[in-house]
Structures are given as structure tokens and as C-alpha cells.
Amino acid sequence: MDLNKVKLVVSDMDGTLLNSKNEVSPLFFELFKKLQKKNILFCAASGRQYNSIVDKLSLIKDEIFIIAENGAIAKKGKEILLLESLDTKKVTAIIPILRNIESTNIVLCTKDTAYIDSNDDRFIGLFQEYYHSYKIVNDLMEVAKTIPILKIAVYHFSSSEEFIYPKLKHLKEDYLLKVSGKNWLDISTEKANKGNALREVQQLLNISKEETMAFGDYHNDIEMLKEANFSFSMKNAHKDITEIANYATKSNDDFGVESILEKLIATTS
Secondary structure, X not given: OOHHHOOEEEEOHHHHHOOOOOOOOHHXXXXXXXXXXXXXXXXXXXXXXXXXXXXXXXXXXXXXXXXXXXXXXXXXXXXXXXXXXXXXXXXXXXXXXXXXXXXXXXXXXXXXXXXXXXXXXXXXXXXXXXXXXXXEOOOHHHHHHHOOOOEEEEEEOXXXXXXXXXXXXXXXXXXXXXXXXXXXXXXXXXXXXXXXXXXXXXXXXXXXXXXXXXXXXXXXXXXXXXXOOEEEEOOOOOHHHHHHOOEEOOOHHHOHHHHHHHHHHHHOO
């Protein structure tokens, strides 16, 4: 593993850079400064809302690239590098289907905020961890008709893979469906994935997949990991991610990302 080639590090957030308490470690911020000194760039790539990622990485928010909403938007500072929206008709067509799935909560994600129509305090408490800018409305259909939707996030209290995906898989020719965590499933346009967004960043920087390192743990990381020769699955990753990543590291609660970054810093000239 010739780490001297690495010029760009890309990391997922939940289950990867964030520990189980949804925290970024102080060690990561120390290592980030060392990466900067070696001219190695960093990109955070998440299914989270842009504002939520910025909150977690506020100390370095203007110095990094950010891929949010699973690749529907990419930014560097205030500059938007990529923006992909769902067709309005597709959004309004799938909302009634989602409403018929028991124990499911729907989030419409836009460029600047997220919309929910839930009055479930338990869901709202969980939702606020991922969406810092949001509005509670009476009818999501009215939002869908008037505001471009980047992504629809759907939450199930037990399992998105077991209870939501089977009810939607017949629509996978029309939508990109991604189980993005134990409880979340994300719906977007086919173009809106972390891999496509990462390619945009790579092209902008003139950095190849052979010069890219990436970390992930769930299905929404698959395309991103395929764009990096130095692709790492977390010990806590879904088995499908373990199978496609070229390398493996420790869990998100055991500084899995940081341990590899320490090796990268120690071995690069």
C-alpha cells in the first residue's frame, strides 16, 4: 500500500468519522492540520444535510470540500460545485407510497433546509441530529410542488432495510434507493450519489482515483469507495461494504479513520 500517492482523503460521517456519540474526535482535527502541511486535501461526504456536516466540522468548514445529501450537493466554502434535484413529478408520485409504509417518517431535503410533517416527538428528537435547519409543515405535497427537492430521506424506527426497502424496490428503475443506515433510506435522482460528486471534486482538483483515499460503512458509500484505490471499510460496516472495499480499518468508536490517517502522515513525504 503505497500511501505516498494519496492527495485527497474522503470520509463518510455517521458510522465512520463520527463515533457512536455523533462526535468528531479532537485527534481528527489535529491530524487534519498535519494533512494540510503535507498538501493532502480532505472531503467530508455524508447523507446528512450540509448544515449538519458544517456543525460537526465547524473548525475547518471553510478549508474542506463537503458532499452532502448523499451527493446531491457539493460545496467548497460558500461555492456550490454540484446540485442535483429530483423531478417534481417523481417526488409527488412517491410521497403517497411512503405514507402507506407503517412507522415511517418522511423528510424532504432542499438546498437550504429540510421539511417534515411529523408531530412525533421521538422522531423529531432523532431527526434534529441530522438536520439542523428544518421546518415542520402541514403538507409535504405542497412543499414538493413548489421547492426543488434534492433528496427524500425516510426513517423507520426498527430497520429501513427490512421494512422500507422491500416496499420500494420495484421503483429502483425510476429512483436511486440507498439504505444509508440502520434506520434511514434515501431516495434521489440516479446522478445524486457520493461517487458522482466525488468525481466532480477529483476533476476540479485534477486528482485521480489512484490518488484518493476513502472511508465508509454503508450502502450509500459504495459508489464513493469505487472512486478511490485506497478504499477502507470500517470494522462496524455493513457486510456489503466490507466485500467491496480494498482495505479495512478499526471501528468508528476505535479511531478507525484516525489510525489510517496517522499511517498516511507518517509515510508520506
